[in-house]
Amino acid sequence: MHLVIKFGGTSVGSLERIENAARKVIEKVKEGYKVVVVSSAMAGETDRLINLARQLDNFPPEREVDMLISTGEQQAIALFAITLNKLGYPAVSLCGWQVPIITDHVHTKARVRKVGIQRIKNLLKEGYIPVVAGFQGVTEDWEITTLGRGGSDLSAVVLAHALGADCEIYTDVEGVFTADPRIVPQARKIPRISYEEMLEMASLGAKVMQARSIEFAMKYNVRIHVRSSFSDVEGTWILPEEEVMEKVAVRAITLDTKESRITVVRVPDRPGIAYSIFKALGDAHIVVDMIVQNVSHQGYTDMSFTVNKTDADLAESIVRKVAGDIGAQEVVRDDHVAKISVVGIGMKSSYGTAAKMFEVLYRNNINIMAISTSEIKISCLIESKYGELAVRELHSAFIEEGEEVKVINET
Template sequence: DTERVLAALNEGVVPIVAGFQGINEASDVTTLGRGGSDLTAVVLAAALKADMCVIYTDVDGVYTADPNIVPAARRLEKVSYEEMLELASLGAKVLQTRSVELAAKYQVPVVVKSTFQDGPGTLVVKEDADMEQVLVSGVTGDRNQAKVTVVGVPDQPGIAGKLFGQIAESSINVDMIIQNVSQDSLTDISFTVPRADLTRSMSLVQDVAKAIHARSVEVNEAIAKVSMVGVGMRSHSGVAAKMFQALSREGINIMMISTSEIKISCVVEEKYMELAIRTLHHEFGLDAKNEP
């Protein structure tokens, strides 16, 4: 209901709306969770049919990588909703994921600016033809991952369904999955989950592993996910090959791979995450050019 906000605006009053708080179905005041203010801002902009939504934060825009990892990272002038959504879900903490989803749904242009300094910021908008000319828009990393491997699983129909069905019922998000068929009609199934969900995942997986007579369950927490995002991947081939070759030259082994239309992710040893990000950032021409 925007009636009160509109009434205040019509009277020349600037209304202040709590960004991090809301009312639930029981009419109790509650918090909206991390990034709730981003969500409130976009919802208000959509409801009020504003020309755009400007979000002031502690950074001056969306960067091609974390400047703390890649000193040569540069601010993007413009990024698509789809790219921003991928970057947000992959670990970039500039905007809350749900706020980007709603901005895309209601076609609300979002500008990310710094609270502490003037600048144009980054415009998050609907994809246009110019954006597809850029192969990769950003490289990001996520250390908060763990790899679980169920060893010696019977290679039979329905086994994977039992395993992942239990995990899904517990609302645990499984990200990357790989299956390696071995001898004796057995297979190894590996997947990644957020580290915060590892203990719950292991409890469920060990029970299922016992029921399906798997040999063992192994865990590797010393991993990280490195991802590249760019709408240009849709119309250009050879991106994955170039990515893998660049990592190989640095001696970085790839454990798992996941792809979508505009994203390529791979799992590497955690100790190599920052090197992998810097390598890919340079390989795909994202480094800022030094001014003479």
């Protein structure tokens, strides 16, 4: 049986941690698995290198950025392979171009096109543990690319798919929780979660795994086990919906304080207004999240939307310009907003979740500024000072008092 084991930056953040990670690999080898290791760069190294490049040039050529930052993973895999060899387990490190993991030409956020798995299979057959650099790819004409932040997760899932293997992701948390345990002490680890739920959570601010890698896993049914490199307990399995035995209406509560709200006040309510605003934002590559348009009064309306805080300055200046052109009264920006969400695949086949969520917020005198929904989540925009209270109250209502999440042991 093949198994892909991926280690994040903190899991290989020092020589001691690399040795700890290597021992986890060896345990699995002893259990009879044919293991492929995928490693991120040592914690902090990628940022250090990006900083060097930025000191030279605020907008360094992305091809050269990839050349530079891909060295972080290359160092980590060499040190990892040296450690495995020292512990008596022959290992061979491989760069992305040596596998090869072939991508398109979009430097710093390349998409994987093909993966050559023969060399890895040969190494496994000869008894070696291949240690593959995460995050790295190569174009058809031998240019080094990288897969974007968190791209090592994608490397791991892609290789697991190519080998028909499961994928273990070692990180610095014990798994996926029903809420952030720093906010909700009663938060529980989720033993199994569906790709759809995990994907919603990733886009709602949960940082456990890169969203693209979950999409890829969903597409090819790669089973993922997210767990801590600093303990031996089971983590969270991310699985196809049909394998997640327990279907609860609400799996988890998330809080995202990384957005700002921008409101265009008293816009003449005529066709094309929304288009002019959001066209201008789209042209600037700004992703807009929640959009609310009030009911029109006497030919005027208000239009609100949220953007990532890092885009808020740019978005505000763009919208101010458009607001002038379309005759709006003013533009108001609010940085003190929070998006609180309940996520659960069971919502598809249950009802009353939205009503219950609104009731909990109402009972706590928390005003809702905007609402957005998908099949498996409901998000409300609220004042950020109520964020943590809302998470605790919703967790209590939906998860602690709700259906029990039964822990299923994977062995």
